[in-house]
Amino acid sequence: MNLSDFDFALPEELIAQNPLERRDSSRLMSVDREAGGIEDCRFTDICDLLTPQDVLVINNTQVFPARLHCTTVSGARVEIFLMEEIDGLVWKVLARPAKRLKDGSVICFADNLEAVVLGHEQNGSVVLEFRCVGDFNTIINEIGEIPLPHYIKREGQQTSIDRERYQTIYAKERGAIAAPTAGLHFTPEVLENLKQKGVSIAEVTLHVGYGTFAPVRSDDISEHRVLGERCEITEETAKTVNLAKAEGRRVIAVGTTSVRTLESFAENGELRAGRGIADVTITPGHKFQIVDGILTNFHLPKSSLLLLVSAFAGHELIMSAYAHAISERYRFFSYGDCMLIV
Numbered sequence: 001m002n003l004s005d006f007d008f009a010l011p012e013e014l015i016a017q018n019p020l021e022r023r024d025s026s027r028l029m030s031v032d033r034e035a036g037g038i039e040d041c042r043f044t045d046i047c048d049l050l051t052p053q054d055v056l057v058i059n060n061t062q063v064f065p066a067r068l069h070c071t072t073v074s075g076a077r078v079e080i081f082l083m084e085e086i087d088g089l090v091w092k093v094l095a096r097p098a099k100r101l102k103d104g105s106v107i108c109f110a111d112n113l114e115a116v117v118l119g120h121e122q123n124g125s126v127v128l129e130f131r132c133v134g135d136f137n138t139i140i141n142e143i144g145e146i147p148l149p150h151y152i153k154r155e156g157q158q159t160s161i162d163r164e165r166y167q168t169i170y171a172k173e174r175g176a177i178a179a180p181t182a183g184l185h186f187t188p189e190v191l192e193n194l195k196q197k198g199v200s201i202a203e204v205t206l207h208v209g210y211g212t213f214a215p216v217r218s219d220d221i222s223e224h225r226v227l228g229e230r231c232e233i234t235e236e237t238a239k240t241v242n243l244a245k246a247e248g249r250r251v252i253a254v255g256t257t258s259v260r261t262l263e264s265f266a267e268n269g270e271l272r273a274g275r276g277i278a279d280v281t282i283t284p285g286h287k288f289q290i291v292d293g294i295l296t297n298f299h300l301p302k303s304s305l306l307l308l309v310s311a312f313a314g315h316e317l318i319m320s321a322y323a324h325a326i327s328e329r330y331r332f333f334s335y336g337d338c339m340l341i342v
Contacts (some may be wrong), residue, residue: 001284003219005315006300006321014152014196016335019165022100024187027330029339031321033313038324043185046295052198053249054293055240057179058201059257060169064137066142070107071114076100078107080128081138081147083177083210088119089130094210101126113139137174147177149213149334153302167332174205175230181297181334182255202240206231206257216304221283226304228277231261238265238273241290245269250342252293256305259312262290282308284315293342298325298332300341313341 006078020026027331030039030049041049066082078101081094095101101117108114110132119127132139146162168183170191175326195201211227219223220303241262264278265271266289280286284307294312299305310318321339 001221001315003216003221003302005219006303006306006310006319008283008319008326010301010326010332014326014329014336016331016332016333016337017154018151019184022187023165023169023172023185025171026185027337028185029321029325029330029337030315031339033317033341035262036317040328043338044190046340047190047193047197048086049342050197050199050336051193051250052179052250053244053247054058054198054335055202055244055249055251056194056254057202057237057251057258057262058168058170058183058186058205058254059167059206059239059261060167060170060207061176061180061207062174063138063146063167063176063179063208064174065146065176067145068109068140068143069188070109071330072100072102072107073105074100074172080109081177082144083125089132089136091128091130092121092125093128094124095126098124098126103210110139110143113143120256128177132236149178149331152335170203172217173205173207173232173313175205177210178213179334180206180208180209180257181254182295182338184335189278198329200240200244202237204233204237204258206261208272210255212304214304216302216307217310222285224281224283224304224307225281226279226281228279229257229260231264231278232275233261233265233271233273235273237273241271245271245290250292251290252295252340253291253342254295256308257295259294259308263288268292282311284311286311293340295338295340297334297338298322298330300333309341 028041068080079096084092115128207230209229227262264280
C-alpha cells in the first residue's frame, strides 16, 4: 500500500485545541473489526464495553517539560526541545533555528543552567552538554514548558491547565516528550469502576519519543521505520498478560504506545518481561501476537499512528470510521475524542 492511501481531509475546526472540562466527558466510537460495526458512545461507556475477563494495559510514562528557551552569546533567542538523554547531562535536542548554535559555543537558559554545544548531527539534531547549579530535573521542571503538539495553536501560549491535563492520571515514570493521549480520558472513578467490574489493569512503560511523531517519508509504507523508544515491562505485567492469553481472554491496549511495547516484547505469542527498546514498526500486514483490542485517539493523516491502527483493524474499516468521525463532528488528535477497536 502507498502512503497516499492513508490521507483524508480534516476540517481544521475539528482539531481539539483545549481539553474538555472533564476528562471522561469525551466521546468514544466503538468499532467492531470483525462485524465492521461502528457505534457512537461516551467514554464512560467503556465500563460496559469491556468484560470482567479483559486485561487493560496502560502506559504509565510521565511527560516532562521538554521545551526550553535559551540565549546565544550574540543575544539570539533559540527554542530547544529535549529529545533524548545520552549520558547524564548530555542530551540530543532539536533546536529552532539550529543554525544559531555554533559548535563549542555556550548558551544560557537561566542563571543556574547553561549548555555547551558539542555538535550537530546529520539528522538535524544538536548535542548539548548541560551545566547546572542544583538538580537538573528540578531546574527543568521550573523553567521548561510542556511540549504541546504543533497543531495546538493558542497564539503560542500554554495554559496553566496543560501541566495537569496533558498528562494521564496514572503517569509516574518520568521520561516522555509527549503524552500517551488515549489515556488522557481516564479518571479515578472510571478506573475504579473497571476494577470493580473485574477488569485487570496492567502497566507498561514506554517513554514517548520523537520517533512516534516523525513524518512517514516514504510513499511505500513497507520502507517506513519508526525510531526505537525506551520501554519496560515488569514480571507482574508479563504474568498477567500471558495468563490472559493462555485462557483466551482479551488484552486491550490503551494507546498506540502500549501496542508498540507489547508487540515489541512478544515472542511466540507470549509476552516477555524486560527493559530495552521498543523497535517494532507496525504497518498493514503485521501479525499481532498480544493485542486483542486498542483504545486510541484519532490520528493525523498519513502518520505512523494511523498506519498502526489500520494494521489492526484493516484499512477500509479505519478509513470508514474516520469518515464517520468527521461527519459526526468528533474532536481529533491529542485533546480529542477516542475509539475502541475490538
